[in-house]
Amino acid sequence: MHQVEIATTQQTVLDSPVMTLNMGPQHPSTHGVLRVILKLDGETVIDLDCDIGYLHRGMEKIAENRTYTMIAPYWDRLDYIAAVSNGLVWVETVEQMMGLDVPRRAHYIRTILTELNRIASHLLWLGTHALDIGAVTILLWAFREREEILKIFERQFGARLTCHAWRVGGMPNDSYDDFEQDVRRFIGNIAGRLDEYETVLSENRIWLSRTVGVGVISGADAIAIGLSGPALRGSGVAWDIRKARPYAAYADVDFDVPLGDNGDTYDRYLVRMEEMRQSRRIIQQAIDNLPDGPVNAKVPKLIKPPIGDYYHSIEGPKGEIGCYLVSDGTQQPWRMRVRPPCFMNLQALKKLCIGHLVADVVAIIGTLDIVLGEIDR
């Protein structure tokens, strides 16, 4: 009689210890259209891969076919949470390339509004990060404060999110009538509100167990990967472009750069909370010393930077956002390259996540504070 051989050694998905899990692109905790391919052993992440590019619009290529004035609104669409900071990179690069002398008042108003934008960006980060971890109340409070900033933006620029805030050589309009009053009222409120957030979160046992020791990165590793902004300062590296290469009116104001000790999610949270307080200090000093005068430099009708290349970067809310510009002397740039902070910061995701649980991946994506509009461009 013939014996039937039963294949008992065949490998199936169930036999393998490694499971592949696709997180995103339509996942609320990936903060946009980010797809993370996780290799899991049970609940533990043993490997991961990021799939980006779902939001690619070809910004850098579009810029090669636009004049220098027209490119400015496209910069708002990179990191749409921090449109005012992004716009500043672009106009400052062109201004410095052309050697324009921007009036002091414009520099001060730029400083105030970019710092307000930093607070708005950090508030959105705080709200969504807390929501990912499970604290819903903070989201509502953070959006309440952010609303006040967006109202100031609407009155000043005419738009709330993608502001198209600056023009080469200065600003489209001077500050509106109640500008100082509105900003003073906001910075009067925000200090107490930040204390409230800290009371709810900083000592909360759930918050601590979800953030302390999660996603640890040393200062040397952070530099090697190319992190910047609060993600770098959370690891204890004192690097802030506002101090190292002052732009706008940052040379005239006094502020501290908060640093973390352990480089974990909790330290990055503390760094960002302290940064909001320092931003408040900067705004207070700038609004007290706000000079009078014009807000626009003398700009030629046709903006044509001299032939050559130039790199300029500022400290955006997420990190170093820079612009590398190659001009061939015509009305359109020959090449525009964005130095994106979120793209560089996302590279640390693999290093931070390995060895943690799936739930911690959500916390680590939150702590890196990424915006996919800027990663994909």
Added chain:
Amino acid sequence: MPLVSVPKLTFAQKLKRFFMIDLLKGLGVTLKFNVGALTDKDAVAGKGIYTEQYPKVRPDVAPRFHGAPRLNMDPETHETLCIACNLCALACPEDCIDVIPMDVEVVVAGKPRRKKVLDEFIFDTSRCMFCALCQEACPTYCLELTQDFELATYSRAGFVWNREMLEQGRETVKYEA
């Protein structure tokens, strides 16, 4: 695989945890807001309320707001201010403006002359990103981005506004509060 390191708690921290000081502090803050919402007599008048009862209550939009486009007319003669100079179309990064001029015969100082006037103005609001560069380019303050923010239509063709729509504006439904 790196291990997750959690720092050890001190005795004072352990004591705080045992008596739930951390949680009670946070609950105190949220309770303060709950009591405040119940006892605040001005709550109805809008004090401390950040939400709007749209569409019954319409938001107070800033004067500089970049909303729906409009072609302004001379308030006395009701003729268009547009001189068909095409500067707005050249300033637009998205190339969503088309200015179509036409020549008319006019008599200037007794002599017949040809004059370029506006025939048709096409504004594609579906591609517009409301950067207001066209508004800044306009030499006669004709093209303006207004405070009207309701731009939704039922079809893609509805996004393309012609001269008549740009001059008259769109009808918006107003609800009674």
